[in-house]
Amino acid sequence: MQDPIQLICIECNNRTSIIVGFPGETDKEFEELLKFIQDVRFDRLGAFIYSREEGTPAGLFKNQIPEKIKQERFDRIMKLQEELSRENNGEKLGKITRVLIEEKITDSNNEFIGRTYMDAPEVDGVIYVEGEKLTIGEFADVKIIDTLEYDLVGKAI
Known part of the structure; x- marks a missing residue:
């Protein structure tokens, strides 16, 4: 359907x-x-x-x-x-999506956690983002490079 x-x-x-x-x-x-x-x-x-x-x-x-x-x-x-x-x-592999960068992963130089406008905090999956010069609270275009059970992994472009 x-x-x-x-x-x-x-x-x-x-x-x-x-x-x-x-x-x-x-x-x-x-x-x-x-x-x-x-x-x-x-x-x-x-x-x-x-x-x-x-x-x-x-x-x-x-x-x-x-x-x-x-x-x-x-x-x-x-x-x-x-x-x-x-x-x-x-189905999202290889696609580019806009992600709000929400937090930096502890002890990491360029790994962050973010979400799209479709993802509710605390109940939906997140996107783990690798990228330099990302700022918490700002948006980044992210290419999805891997998937997890409910989460995605991407690289800022």
Whole structure:
């Protein structure tokens, strides 16, 4: 399935957050969710395990999902997203992107950490940047030269 957002905006990310193990979630619904994630290929996906809270309507539902099943579902989603993230990152190899330089890597002369305008601090991946004369708080054009699980590696040009 071609992401309609990518048809309009090449430099856009699609993201979502998912709760697994909500009371009444069936195996069929979970499998449909996995297929949906596979088809859409989210750039960023946050997954959370439903946690029963006393005094909430959902906490009173009779069809609570066992913790073991919730954890298994969570693990399957994260494994799939890790694979998709690697593939999505692989498509960025050799491309040039604008990166905000945020910090210098300790004990390094010319290695920095930055992020693009599409990456949220503390929840999204980063770009490890090699380059001279980079200034924290300023932007640099960076060519992506390697990929990690959720992060990218680049060289300032």
